Amino acid sequence: MTNTSIQTAAAVRRFNRSFILSEIYRKTTVSRTGLIASTGLTGTGISRITRELIAAGLVVEGSQLPRNGLPGRKETELSISDAIAHIVGISLHVDSRSIVLADVCGVIKDSVSLDIPLSESPERVIRRIGDLVLELIDRNNLQIDQVIGIALALAGKIDPINGILMESRIYQWKDLPIRDLLSEQVGIAVAIENLNNVINLAESYVGQTQGYDNILTLRVGTGYVAASLMLDGRLIRGRNSAAGLIHHVPMNANNIECECGRRGCINTVSSGFGILARMTNKKNVSFTPGELPDSNRQIAEIVNSAAQGNTRSKRILREGGQALGMYAAQLAEAICPEVVVLAGKVGRCPAYMDGFTEAWGQFASPDNASSVQIIRSNKSVIEGTVEFAIDRFLLSMDLDLEPLTRAFHSMEEAA
Numbered sequence: 001m002t003n004t005s006i007q008t009a010a011a012v013r014r015f016n017r018s019f020i021l022s023e024i025y026r027k028t029t030v031s032r033t034g035l036i037a038s039t040g041l042t043g044t045g046i047s048r049i050t051r052e053l054i055a056a057g058l059v060v061e062g063s064q065l066p067r068n069g070l071p072g073r074k075e076t077e078l079s080i081s082d083a084i085a086h087i088v089g090i091s092l093h094v095d096s097r098s099i100v101l102a103d104v105c106g107v108i109k110d111s112v113s114l115d116i117p118l119s120e121s122p123e124r125v126i127r128r129i130g131d132l133v134l135e136l137i138d139r140n141n142l143q144i145d146q147v148i149g150i151a152l153a154l155a156g157k158i159d160p161i162n163g164i165l166m167e168s169r170i171y172q173w174k175d176l177p178i179r180d181l182l183s184e185q186v187g188i189a190v191a192i193e194n195l196n197n198v199i200n201l202a203e204s205y206v207g208q209t210q211g212y213d214n215i216l217t218l219r220v221g222t223g224y225v226a227a228s229l230m231l232d233g234r235l236i237r238g239r240n241s242a243a244g245l246i247h248h249v250p251m252n253a254n255n256i257e258c259e260c261g262r263r264g265c266i267n268t269v270s271s272g273f274g275i276l277a278r279m280t281n282k283k284n285v286s287f288t289p290g291e292l293p294d295s296n297r298q299i300a301e302i303v304n305s306a307a308q309g310n311t312r313s314k315r316i317l318r319e320g321g322q323a324l325g326m327y328a329a330q331l332a333e334a335i336c337p338e339v340v341v342l343a344g345k346v347g348r349c350p351a352y353m354d355g356f357t358e359a360w361g362q363f364a365s366p367d368n369a370s371s372v373q374i375i376r377s378n379k380s381v382i383e384g385t386v387e388f389a390i391d392r393f394l395l396s397m398d399l400d401l402e403p404l405t406r407a408f409h410s411m412e413e414a415a
């Protein structure tokens with residue numbers, strides 16, 4: 001064979017392997033016959049690939065499935081093993097700065113909070129994240145080889161292809177090659193993504209929007225209000241990866257000064273910062289990174305007080321939801337989603353959602369009002385990040401089985 005055909009054959013094998021792993025992961029358990037039916041591969045091909053996956057400790061054989069009176073050999077269930085391969089998920093934003101260790105079934109096994117403020121230099125923050133990741137791996141008695149990847153969810157303009165945090169007001173960092181900085185420190189592959197996209201992807205992989213190709217996700221947490229757009233099954237990033245960052249949509253909502261210098265942007269009414277400014281009678285939504293933990297606590301209090309019936313909290317949250325609902329109705333006319341997802345601790349709270357659905361009902365076109373589903377996401381950013389990591393590393397064509405096979409053998413020998 002020529003070099004090119006050897007490379008092509010290897011790529012086809014890796015593609016088939018990731019296809020089979022996806023089938024087993026998404027269906028939880030599946031038989032070899034089930035895999036033949038769903039992948040269209042031959043029985044010999046399926047057997048060879050599943051043998052490799054079992055030898056790497058990624059897949060385990062379980063109980064025998066009933067044949068329902070059919071002739072032939074009994075079938076064994078295949079499922080993903082939670083024992084060998086792991087991933088690390090990191091969420092780095094206003095609402096949560098946490099690092100979790102999860103198995104590749106998606107179960108979080110351990111977590112730690114980032115104990116350094118985001119107002120520190122990016123180099124110091126990344127070094128501390130790296131140290132905590134290694135501590136987490138160590139205290140769970142795992143070898144580095146068992147961690148197949150780290151996913152990092154960030155706020156702002158993100159270039160996931162080149163691993164660059166292009167710009168983020170939240171951290172006030174710019175053009176930071178954060179993926180490679182972290183990966184070089186810990187010796188594990190890293191993937192980065194905007195946190196709104198992480199929620200959107202996770203809901204579409206294993207959540208409430210599975211099977212949809214056109215999804216508008218709106219996330220409202222402590223910080224800005226932002227969207228993630230999936231159209232025709234692909235995330236839309238736009239110029240400078242800024243698509244979906246809807247902070248400065250003009251609403252003429254109030255007289256609060258936005259950080260862009262104008263008044264009444266959607267940020268001043270629908271975002272966590274805007275709701276906080278209105279609750280505390282502030283005339284602007286400016287903040288410093290040092291103030292974020294306080295803002296986060298205050299937003300949680302506003303959401304709680306609304307749940308307990310506080311009229312003012314409920315009204316301000318509701319008005320925030322109304323402004324976003326009106327804007328979503330306009331945006332839906334342009335992008336034609338099948339489903340709109342509300343996420344984030346503000347976006348998911350009942351008072352905010354009531355305002356949103358009320359305005360959506362009033363302003364959405366008859367076609368959108370009757371055919372678009374409004375869904376409340378129940379995923380946190382960190383849960384979404386775990387699913388994103390599994391997709392990027394476990395279900396990837398680039399998954400390297402060798403280190404896992406080695407780790408699995410040494411574990412078997414030790415046992």
Ligand SMILES: [Zn+2]
Pocket residue numbers: 247248249258259260261262265267
């Ligand atoms: Zn603005």
